Amino acid sequence: MDSDRLDEVDQRLLQLLQLDGRAPFSRLARDLDVSERTVARRYRRLRAMGLRIVGQPVPDRLGLVRWLLRLRCTPDAAGAIADALARRPDTSWVTLASGGTELYCALNTRTADERNALLLQKLPRTPHVLTVSAHCMMRIFVGATSTWHATRFDAPAPTGSSPSVEPLPLDPTDRVLFAVLARDGRATLAELGTETGRSPSSVQRHLDRLRDEGALGFSVDFDPELLGYRMTTQLWLNVVPAHLRTVGEALATHPEIAFAAAVTGTSNLVASGVFRTPADLYDYLDRRIGPLPGIQNIETAPTLREVKRLVHVLP
The missing domain is CATH 3.30.70.100 (Alpha-Beta Plaits)
Known part of the structure; x- marks a missing residue:
């Protein structure tokens, strides 16, 4: 497939997802100055071409x-x-x-x-x-x-490995979240709640903790x-x-x-x-x-x- 099939909106969408793989379509639409429906359609097309958003542990x-x-x-x-x-x-x-x-x-x-x-x-x-x-x-x-x-050219400067600190302890919910997000980093809170047996608000607290503590990152694979x-x-x-x-x-x-x-x-x-x-x-x-x-x-x-x-x- 030729690279010219990916226009400026497609490439900018890839860039924004690299900055935040779980950014909601509403925010992506505002940043791209297009409709939310357009973002959803472009995202589905990129997924069909092999795009993956993957949640990964920071070793x-x-x-x-x-x-x-x-x-x-x-x-x-x-x-x-x-x-x-x-x-x-x-x-x-x-x-x-x-x-x-x-x-x-x-x-x-x-x-x-x-x-x-x-x-x-x-x-x-x-x-x-x-x-x-x-x-x-x-x-x-x-x-x-x-x-x-x-489209990584405008990404924030990397900060390297985390400083030497005590490993972050994980509970069973954290481990299930890592496993599910490895398959689909944009899994919804409802889907994550079904997998973990937790409420969406509880799942959000777990995600916020893992991200704030630098233990969970999201990658764009294309x-x-x-x-x-x-x-x-x-x-x-x-x-x-x-x-x-x-x-x-x-x-x-x-x-x-x-x-x-x-x-x-x-x-x-x-x-x-x-x-x-x-x-x-x-x-x-x-x-x-x-x-x-x-x-x-x-x-x-x-x-x-x-x-x-x-x-x-x-x-």
Whole structure:
């Protein structure tokens, strides 16, 4: 489907939903200067094209540790291994890259036992897995609960990971809300009340608490290819420690970047970028990455297939 089928109203609607995924149609209509009926019709059309609004937990606010796994596999098995990882409930996204022999997988863990079961037992014993490296995400500069789309240019500046505080305790109602909002972030209060057995006013109080405490975020998931962006690329950077924060915060302001985090390992900063063409990727590396201080080297790995993305993970 050609990107020109999305007009200015469609793209502005995507932008407003990115700012608040649960914004009511009445407010969206006022901001767009169109009727509420027009907003509802445009929203339904975008949904039919694959738009999802997803409620997601903020990992560090809930006492979860986020990991990025980098696996190299034999070419004949990478796809099957990626699909198997995607079926696991503890993985949040899985992508296949680098000629079909390398894949990336993000997961959240609460305990060392959860981490070790996968990293020390399951994966090393998987046939056709050649190497496994695990990178702990120390600080997420952008992308903790968001995804990229081409109308992100006017979004507020990201603030990075939450400061170190005690994990927010969750009750059974909170956990049901996370599960339902992972399927539909715009589920109505009545629908959420039916699922939780709570009144709409009680559900609203729970939602307000989770959002005010920084534990729940809403993401807009829309295929970048429908907006003409056909080259998603993983960037692995080795940055001098003194400049790690500076570079990470700079990447978080770039509209091309969907995700950026400081991680453990030889490459201490990883990012996901979305571009229209290889030439745009080159220009980005030349004009935006090149002038940043302290970058010693950079590795790029174009994504071949997104196997799993924007999935609720709450152990």
